[in-house]
Amino acid sequence: MNKKLFVERVQNYIGGTWRDSANPEHVPVHNPATGELLGSVPMGSARDVDAAVAAAKAAFPAWRELTAQARARYLFALREKMEQHYDELLEICTEEHGKTLEESKGDVRRGVDNVEVACGMPTLMMNAGSVLDQIASGIDSTAIRQPMGVFAIIAPYNFPSMVPFWFLPYAIATGNTVVVKPSEQVPFSQVRLFQLLDEIGLPPGVVNMVHGARDVVNGILEHQDIAGVSFVGSSPVAEHVYARCGATQKRVQALGGAKNFGVVLDDCDWDKTVANVVDSSMGCAGQRCLALSVVIGVGKAYAELERRLPEALAKVKVGYGVEPGVTMGPVISARHKERVASYLEKGVAEGAKLVVDGRSLRVGAHPRGHFLGPSLFTGVRPEMTIAREEIFGPVLCLMQAKDLDEALRIVKAHPLANASSIFTSHGGHARRYCRDVDAAMVGVNIGVAAPMAYFGFGGAKGSFFGDLKAHGREQIQFYTQTKTSIVRWW
Ligand code: NAD
Numbered sequence: 157m158n159k160k161l162f163v164e165r166v167q168n169y170i171g172g173t174w175r176d177s178a179n180p181e182h183v184p185v186h187n188p189a190t191g192e193l194l195g196s197v198p199m200g201s202a203r204d205v206d207a208a209v210a211a212a213k214a215a216f217p218a219w220r221e222l223t224a225q226a227r228a229r230y231l232f233a234l235r236e237k238m239e240q241h242y243d244e245l246l247e248i249c250t251e252e253h254g255k256t257l258e259e260s261k262g263d264v265r266r267g268v269d270n271v272e273v274a275c276g277m278p279t280l281m282m283n284a285g286s287v288l289d290q291i292a293s294g295i296d297s298t299a300i301r302q303p304m305g306v307f308a309i310i311a312p313y314n315f316p317s318m319v320p321f322w323f324l325p326y327a328i329a330t331g332n333t334v335v336v337k338p339s340e341q342v343p344f345s346q347v348r349l350f351q352l353l354d355e356i357g358l359p360p361g362v363v364n365m366v367h368g369a370r371d372v373v374n375g376i377l378e379h380q381d382i383a384g385v386s387f388v389g390s391s392p393v394a395e396h397v398y399a400r401c402g403a404t405q406k407r408v409q410a411l412g413g414a415k416n417f418g419v420v421l422d423d424c425d426w427d428k429t430v431a432n433v434v435d436s437s438m439g440c441a442g443q444r445c446l447a448l449s450v451v452i453g454v455g456k457a458y459a460e461l462e463r464r465l466p467e468a469l470a471k472v473k474v475g476y477g478v479e480p481g482v483t484m485g486p487v488i489s490a491r492h493k494e495r496v497a498s499y500l501e502k503g504v505a506e507g508a509k510l511v512v513d514g515r516s517l518r519v520g521a522h523p524r525g526h527f528l529g530p531s532l533f534t535g536v537r538p539e540m541t542i543a544r545e546e547i548f549g550p551v552l553c554l555m556q557a558k559d560l561d562e563a564l565r566i567v568k569a570h571p572l573a574n575a576s577s578i579f580t581s582h583g584g585h586a587r588r589y590c591r592d593v594d595a596a597m598v599g600v601n602i603g604v605a606a607p608m609a610y611f612g613f614g615g616a617k618g619s620f621f622g623d624l625k626a627h628g629r630e631q632i633q634f635y636t637q638t639k640t641s642i643v644r645w646w
Pocket residue numbers: 310311312313314315337338339340368369370371373374388389390391393394396411412413414444445546548574613614615619
């Protein structure tokens with residue numbers, strides 16, 4: 157591990173300076189693969205939020221006055237910094253989260269992607285407005301989009317580098333100022349990214365970062381000077397964020413949890429489908445909001461999956477994500493490992509068959525790591541806890557349906573609808589699935605249906621609270637409000 161990439165005691169970044177939290181309570185952060193101490197993170201407080209919002213509020217008037225092009229130039233500089241420090245960012249991501257270096261590439265790269273899209277803000281903002289001359293005799297009308305003030309960004313632990321960057325580049329490029337609250341479980345990627353933000357010379361207060369947990373989130377939700385909140389995390393917290401933002405009159409986009417279903421028809425390309433299902437369910441040790449966690453084998457496809465999956469799962473190599481050949485890292489913490497393991501017990505108790513049990517796996521070189529091997533349940537029914545609740549670990553549930561109608565009924569009955577995939581070579585079945593399924597991110601022969609930075613990212617039903625999704629053009633709408641002028645010259 158490159159110790160130099162970590163700071164011993166994480167500080168907040170407020171008004172262009174690094175400062176200690178007002179709350180002296182710090183908790184240690186360990187590498188989940190090796191158990192090594194990486195540093196400590198403050199638990200934070202509403203006072204930290206007050207200081208950061210005051211700095212962001214003070215910076216807003218001058219920042220909104222800059223041209224969109226001048227603001228975009230900072231993002232061009234940031235993009236260069238991120239490229240220069242790309243390998244470091246991968247290393248930090250793997251060390252603090254546990255995902256493999258290969259998986260960290262996806263995490264860091266998507267952050268860069270969003271910066272690149274936001275670099276086009278002059279044109280994007282121009283296209284988000286509208287003009288019509290002669291709306292009445294001698295009168296023209298224009299609708300422009302204007303920034304609103306201070307936005308807060310609250311992130312989960314599973315993509316330490318990327319998730320805040322689904323929001324930050326768009327929020328500042330449209331002329332707002334921001335306060336970011338990273339996950340307290342993985343603070344270091346954002347610390348490094350804020351060091352890079354510091355180096356590009358943004359005016360103080362345009363970007364701020366407050367570390368901590370629940371008290372910081374609640375401080376944000378109750379703050380009167382915050383115009384809106386972008387949140388990503390579990391559904392119960394997303395719902396709480398959405399409700400409080402409604403009560404305190406803030407804009408909100410709250411992306412919640414997932415229980416993603418894949419449907420496999422027996423006309424699929426079997427080798428590719430199985431590889432996709434394994435990568436999707438086990439990648440990042442199952443801690444992806446786009447992970448397929450239930451796969452429905454339609455008709456004869458069920459038996460084929462039952463036969464092929466154990467063999468494919470046996471090839472997953474679990475270990476420390478910096479080591480060559482490792483394809484799956486640990487889960488984030490001992491507590492989370494226990495939680496995932498408790499679902500294995502529940503599944504067995506409710507009558508599913510645990511044909512691959514990852515609990516016995518040991519990674520000899522790293523006895524303090526929170527490792528679990530892949531697990532596979534067959535004979536899963538929709539009413540079982542393992543089919544209803546988000547497990548967020550390397551556990552795959554296999555279910556059977558007699559036809560596509562039944563598969564669709566099962567998928568649509570679930571209250572969460574983040575992502576879903578179908579594997580088939582039949583265009584008509586694929587089309588029908590894409591149109592009828594409730595999930596808002598749909599893959600055809602793709603296991604991880606991840607929209608690129610220029611397409612909206614976010615789910616539906618209980619997986620998303622709000623209207624406008626993350627990424628791209630929808631962010632411009634979220635971070636700005638329209639002003640319509642009706643103009644007559646005598
Ligand atoms: P989490 O909900 O526990 O935490 C998310 C954020 O909320 C963190 O910053 C945390 O400090 C804060 N928080 C936690 N509990 C809180 C509470 N009671 N009150 C106020 N704030 C609180 O989520 P997590 O465990 O960090 O991340 C995993 C979850 O995020 C999974 O459910 C996953 O599906 C979801 N997720 C969703 C998406 C998406 O695009 N929909 C993307 C990534 C992760």
